[in-house]
Amino acid sequence: MVNRILVPTDGSEYSHRAMLTAMEYAKVFGAEIELLHVVSQPPTHMYDFTVKEYYPLSEGQVTGIGVKVFNATLKGLDTNKIQIKDKVVTGYPAEEILYEIKRDFDLVIMGSRGHRPLAGALIGSVTQRVMAEAHCPVMVVK
DSSP: OOOEEEEEOOSSHHHHHHHHHHHHHHHHHTOEEEEEEEEOOOOSEETTEEOTTOOOOOHHHHHHHHHHHHHHHHTTOOOTTSOEEEEEEESOHHHHHHHHHTTTOSEEEEEOOOOOHHHHHHHOOHHHHHHHHOSSOEEEEO
16 A cells, blocks of 8 residues: 655656656555655865865755755646655755655655666666655655
């Protein structure tokens, strides 16, 4: 049974496609969707020195970024009959997504650009890490 679906989004076309897929599942199962956007902010201390040019984003700026990302993800979709919540947080995307999954989600549906295996291994991938460490099924949409 699928009651809660997490859709991490960065506002890309891949995230839009993931949301479209999540909506199809939500209609079938009567599930709730949570859209999650993680605003990456660099740490203020790295490798024993201080990052001097770093200015943290205000809560208003983070919220504004989230609104733009959510609007891009939902653009052109009919969301009337589906319960959708949205949440924006700051941090490292993979860590924050995995933390959110622990809040009792049954399914994660996320987009991926589809890097080739070697490129993904060298670059690293939020999607790969989430797939490896999530306690629930993760569906990747291209």
